[in-house]
Amino acid sequence: MTRQSWAGFFLVLDGIDGCGKSTQAKNLYHHFRKMNQKVHITTEPSQGDLGQILRKYLKKDQNPPQLDALLFAADRIEHCHDEILPALNDGKLVISDRYRDSSYIYQSIQGKNDGINRAWIESINKFSLTPDFTIIFDIDPKIALKRRITHNTENQEEMDKFEEINFQYEIRKGFKEIVAHNPKEKYLIIDADQSPDQIFAIVLKKINHLLKTKGILL
Ligand SMILES: Nc1ncnc2c1ncn2[C@@H]1O[C@H](COP(=O)(O)OP(=O)(O)O)[C@@H](O)[C@H]1O
Numbered sequence: 101m102t103r104q105s106w107a108g109f110f111l112v113l114d115g116i117d118g119c120g121k122s123t124q125a126k127n128l129y130h131h132f133r134k135m136n137q138k139v140h141i142t143t144e145p146s147q148g149d150l151g152q153i154l155r156k157y158l159k160k161d162q163n164p165p166q167l168d169a170l171l172f173a174a175d176r177i178e179h180c181h182d183e184i185l186p187a188l189n190d191g192k193l194v195i196s197d198r199y200r201d202s203s204y205i206y207q208s209i210q211g212k213n214d215g216i217n218r219a220w221i222e223s224i225n226k227f228s229l230t231p232d233f234t235i236i237f238d239i240d241p242k243i244a245l246k247r248r249i250t251h252n253t254e255n256q257e258e259m260d261k262f263e264e265i266n267f268q269y270e271i272r273k274g275f276k277e278i279v280a281h282n283p284k285e286k287y288l289i290i291d292a293d294q295s296p297d298q299i300f301a302i303v304l305k306k307i308n309h310l311l312k313t314k315g316i317l318l
């Protein structure tokens with residue numbers, strides 16, 4: 101699975117937990133559906149067989165971090181092979197709610213005291229597809245947490261193991277560093293402390309431009 105050119109467009113939305121990426125992924129999906137544009141929405145952990153197994157493992161507190169990293173990487177290979185590449189070859193805009201950068205950041209921070217480093221995570225992910233473009237939603241973790249509690253999608257007892265606030269500050273920093281070290285042609289960082297409509301307007305302007313440049317959108 102080394103092919104890196106396709107008829108479609110591979111877009112990733114990423115950021116800390118609760119930054120609003122699922123909301124924007126769904127907005128984009130519905131927008132392009134209405135326009136009769138070929139579009140596919142997906143998420144990581146994936147809905148595939150390995151994604152189901154991974155979600156089960158993530159509910160356990162005491163997995164070795166190496167195991168988490170390997171499961172995320174395995175799920176990603178299956179996800180690329182079974183779902184993402186076929187959709188891209190079919191000319192679709194593929195919108196993924198989280199992808200490889202989440203592994204680079206979450207697993208390297210989670211495993212920093214267990215001998216896990218970024219180079220190893222990159223190596224186990226080297227067979228996954230490289231996105232055409234990534235949007236990072238940047239927000240203070242306290243605001244993201246408040247949103248999720250206010251909307252009653254979360255309470256403190258049910259918080260996933262990755263959602264502890266200091267960990268989220270480290271994750272936020274990690275995403276910012278990725279943006280800083282990559283070209284503007286590949287990444288956009290958006291201040292996610294704005295209304296959903298304001299954020300959507302920024303996202304849509306960028307994606308329309310990118311799709312027009314690639315000749316996918318007329
Ligand atoms: N821009 C926004 N302003 C206020 N609340 C938001 C905004 N975007 C999303 N939300 C709400 O915040 C919560 C988390 O958003 P969600 O899109 O699920 O985040 P993520 O997918 O990044 O975890 C949801 O309850 C959602 O309705």
Ligand SMILES: Cc1cn([C@H]2C[C@H](O)[C@@H](COP(=O)(O)OP(=O)(O)O)O2)c(=O)[nH]c1=O
Nearest residue numbers: 117118144145172198199202203206207262
């Ligand atoms: C894709 C991915 C997610 N994660 C983490 C981020 C989330 O805290 C958790 C599960 O994701 P999920 O339950 O979908 O949360 P969210 O709505 O915030 O995206 O898995 C990783 O640690 N590594 C990865 O490669």
